[in-house]
Amino acid sequence: MCLLKVEDVYKSYGDFMVLRGISFQLExxxxxxIIGPSGTGKSTLLRCLNGLTSPDKGKIWIDGVxxxxxxxxxxxxxxxxxxVFQSFxxxxxxxxxxxxxxxxxxxxxxxxxxxxxxxxxxxxxxxxEDKAGAYPAELSGGQQQRVSIARALAxxxxxxxxxxxxxxxxxxxxxxxxxxxxDLAKGGMTMLVVSHEIGFxxxxxxxxxxxxxxxxxxxxxxxxxxxxxxxKRTKEFLHKIxxxxxxxxx
Amino acid sequence: MTGFFDFxxxxxxxxxxxxxxxxxxxxWCMLGGTILxxxxxxxxxxxxxxxxxxxxxxxxxxxxxxxxxxxxxxxxGLPEINILLSPIVAASIALGMNTAAxxxxxxxxxIRSIEAGQVEAARALGMTQTQVIxxxxxxxxxxxxxxxxxxxxxxxxxxxxxxxxxxxPELMARAQMIGYSTFRFFDAxxxxxxxxxxxxxxxxxxxxxxxxxxxxxxxxx
Amino acid sequence: xxxxxxxxxxxxxxEGVLVALELLLxxxxxxxxxxxxxxxxxxxxxxxxxxxxxxxxxxFRGVPAIVLIFLFYYGLSDIYxxxxxxxxxxALGFRTGAxxxxxxxxxxxxxxxxxxxxxxxxxxxxxxAIxxxxxxxxxxxxxxxxxxxxxxxxxxxxLAYTIGVVELLRRAKYIVSYTYGNALIVYGFCAxxxxxxxxxxxxxxxxxxxxxxIPGFETRKEGGLG
Numbered sequence: 001m002c003l004l005k006v007e008d009v010y011k012s013y014g015d016f017m018v019l020r021g022i023s024f025q026l027e028x029x030x031x032x033x034i035i036g037p038s039g040t041g042k043s044t045l046l047r048c049l050n051g052l053t054s055p056d057k058g059k060i061w062i063d064g065v066x067x068x069x070x071x072x073x074x075x076x077x078x079x080x081x082x083x084v085f086q087s088f089x090x091x092x093x094x095x096x097x098x099x100x101x102x103x104x105x106x107x108x109x110x111x112x113x114x115x116x117x118x119x120x121x122x123x124x125x126x127x128x129e130d131k132a133g134a135y136p137a138e139l140s141g142g143q144q145q146r147v148s149i150a151r152a153l154a155x156x157x158x159x160x161x162x163x164x165x166x167x168x169x170x171x172x173x174x175x176x177x178x179x180x181x182x183d184l185a186k187g188g189m190t191m192l193v194v195s196h197e198i199g200f201x202x203x204x205x206x207x208x209x210x211x212x213x214x215x216x217x218x219x220x221x222x223x224x225x226x227x228x229x230x231x232k233r234t235k236e237f238l239h240k241i242x243x244x245x246x247x248x249x250x
Numbered sequence: 251m252t253g254f255f256d257f258x259x260x261x262x263x264x265x266x267x268x269x270x271x272x273x274x275x276x277x278w279c280m281l282g283g284t285i286l287x288x289x290x291x292x293x294x295x296x297x298x299x300x301x302x303x304x305x306x307x308x309x310x311x312x313x314x315x316x317x318x319x320x321x322x323x324x325x326x327g328l329p330e331i332n333i334l335l336s337p338i339v340a341a342s343i344a345l346g347m348n349t350a351a352x353x354x355x356x357x358x359x360x361i362r363s364i365e366a367g368q369v370e371a372a373r374a375l376g377m378t379q380t381q382v383i384x385x386x387x388x389x390x391x392x393x394x395x396x397x398x399x400x401x402x403x404x405x406x407x408x409x410x411x412x413x414x415x416x417x418x419p420e421l422m423a424r425a426q427m428i429g430y431s432t433f434r435f436f437d438a439x440x441x442x443x444x445x446x447x448x449x450x451x452x453x454x455x456x457x458x459x460x461x462x463x464x465x466x467x468x469x470x471x
Numbered sequence: 472x473x474x475x476x477x478x479x480x481x482x483x484x485x486e487g488v489l490v491a492l493e494l495l496l497x498x499x500x501x502x503x504x505x506x507x508x509x510x511x512x513x514x515x516x517x518x519x520x521x522x523x524x525x526x527x528x529x530x531f532r533g534v535p536a537i538v539l540i541f542l543f544y545y546g547l548s549d550i551y552x553x554x555x556x557x558x559x560x561x562a563l564g565f566r567t568g569a570x571x572x573x574x575x576x577x578x579x580x581x582x583x584x585x586x587x588x589x590x591x592x593x594x595x596x597x598x599x600a601i602x603x604x605x606x607x608x609x610x611x612x613x614x615x616x617x618x619x620x621x622x623x624x625x626x627x628x629x630l631a632y633t634i635g636v637v638e639l640l641r642r643a644k645y646i647v648s649y650t651y652g653n654a655l656i657v658y659g660f661c662a663x664x665x666x667x668x669x670x671x672x673x674x675x676x677x678x679x680x681x682x683x684x685i686p687g688f689e690t691r692k693e694g695g696l697g
Binding site: 050052075076077078079080081083085087088089090091092093102103106107148151155 | 378
Binding site: 310322422 | 549632640643647652659665669
């Protein structure tokens with residue numbers, strides 16, 4: 001059974017239809033990357049998946065539970081899905097450690113002492129155990145994003161959603177975050193990533209979905225889609241991306 | 251000038267007693283006013299339509315009418331519906347309700363200034379609305395509101411002088427009494443003025459230090 | 472019964488409103504001038520004059536309004552038989568002058584040092600620069616906070632009650648005394664009158680603010696050319 005199933009999702013903001021009939025699936029352990037021009041609803045799609053936004057039409061299932069059903073306990077679902085934001089969104093008044101702990105204590109009801117141990121583990125995993133006592137404002141963008149990944153990981157999620165995780169970072173900081181993400185991928189985490197980091201796609205993506213004007217224009221394995229896309233629009237977009245952001249990243 | 255100095259020495263104790271009463275009123279109305287103000291502010295940000303309407307109505311009423319009118323209404327008007335209050339209680343209630351209206355707006359501003367992204371992240375973790383408010387929004391909002399809250403506190407200390415109109419024996423009232431008995435009104439009020447200057451300065455200093463200690467947290471990038 | 476009395480006394484009460492408005496106009500104008508002088512002195516004056524201005528401003532902001540009203544009334548009564556209205560005007564005028572000087576000071580500083588430098592660079596004297604370049608811009612920055620101050624002072628006209636100025640609240644008190652009660656309704660009615668006044672005042676000031684705005688100006692909040 002698939003972990004994530006999206007069926008025929010539509011969403012408009014006022015007159016503007018952002019998502020026009022999106023359907024796809026994600027199996028456990030799969031890594032899919034969504035690429036496409038800005039403003040085409042990629043962020044909106046991710047937010048529909050954990051209920052931060054509701055689609056106008058269509059259904060979404062996570063591990064068999066229907067997210068779009070108003071009777072579902074959305075907080076329970078959210079506690080099992082990780083979400084990494086483009087602007088990190090760390091809690092400014094808490095240290096890195098407390099940022100990672102707070103979900104465990106408040107949502108999962110864990111004891112503070114237990115939560116701290118677990119949180120330290122996650123911080124170690126992203127390479128930031130020495131910054132446990134630092135406040136977000138004292139950390140660089142790349143460090144903040146890694147803490148936010150640790151925060152998501154601590155909840156032991158079945159799936160992690162990434163909303164353009166490196167777009168707000170200075171170029172030299174992107175690498176440290178991508179490396180963490182690649183490690184996660186290799187470790188078997190199920191991930192749905194919105195990004196234009198082609199190098200990341202080549203390294204670990206099982207499939208790339210090209211989203212434009214609210215529809216999935218094309219999907220395919222990186223080795224196919226990146227070298228020989230079937231559609232003109234895909235070709236044009238990839239061209240632009242490579243122009244702007246350069247090719248691979250080590 | 252020695253006349254004034256002797257005068258001061260003689261009557262300082264009386265004025266000091268009045269100052270205690272001033273501080274009493276101030277403490278009570280700040281306590282009640284801050285709590286009520288916080289609820290009103292929360293109601294304006296998170297409340298449903300009726301809570302929003304009620305809070306807004308309350309705030310408009312108390313910000314749109316003079317404090318003097320409010321205190322006269324509470325002290326002279328309420329007995330007509332069988333609510334009899336002593337001058338000190340009436341003054342504290344009127345001033346408290348007044349400051350709550352102003353503080354509500356400061357709290358509202360501070361709450362809304364907390365970046366929406368943090369709220370989203372908290373929801374994404376699975377927190378309920380209540381958890382988001384108490385664990386993420388309020389801890390930061392309460393720190394941000396301190397400068398404006400301090401201004402309000404100082405303002406209220408000065409406006410407490412209005413209580414003398416309904417006979418509360420605070421600083422102003424005592425100065426007036428001294429005036430009546432010595433006919434040296436100007437000196438009495440001048441002394442009172444200096445005492446007010448002193449206590450507001452001390453308060454301002456303390457609050458400034460509080461702000462520095464608590465707002466050490468820089469804002470996140 | 473009381474409602475009939477209120478209706479009968481409406482003109483009397485409205486006269487009280489007029490007195491309050493007269494008072495407001497009088498002391499706000501005084502305050503405007505004092506505020507301008509204090510703020511310009513504080514920002515551009517030499518060490519002595521700016522310190523003096525600072526101390527004056529501190530005193531009149533730090534002492535409660537009622538105390539100031541009594542100080543002026545009793546203080547000046549020794550020299551000259553001053554009316555309560557005049558004493559209130561002076562007291563509240565100096566007080567609002569101190570508050571307004573803060574507003575103007577902020578507005579002047581928001582204009583930015585670059586403007587003064589540019590004005591001196593083309594040969595203007597300091598006073599001329601302040602008058603033709605700094606103040607016109609500063610006044611527009613100050614409109615918003617000034618309107619708030621105005622609305623706040625409208626309510627503070629009621630404080631003149633304490634030395635016997637026969638404005639709205641004192642007239643209300645007379646009605647309450649001679650009808651032996653009904654404080655709730657009479658004071659409540661006055662409160663409503665004030666509400667209407669404040670609302671009206673805010674609307675008018677808002678319109679004026681909108682009219683005086685320079686396009687694109689308001690987005691620059693602090694620092695001019697720098």
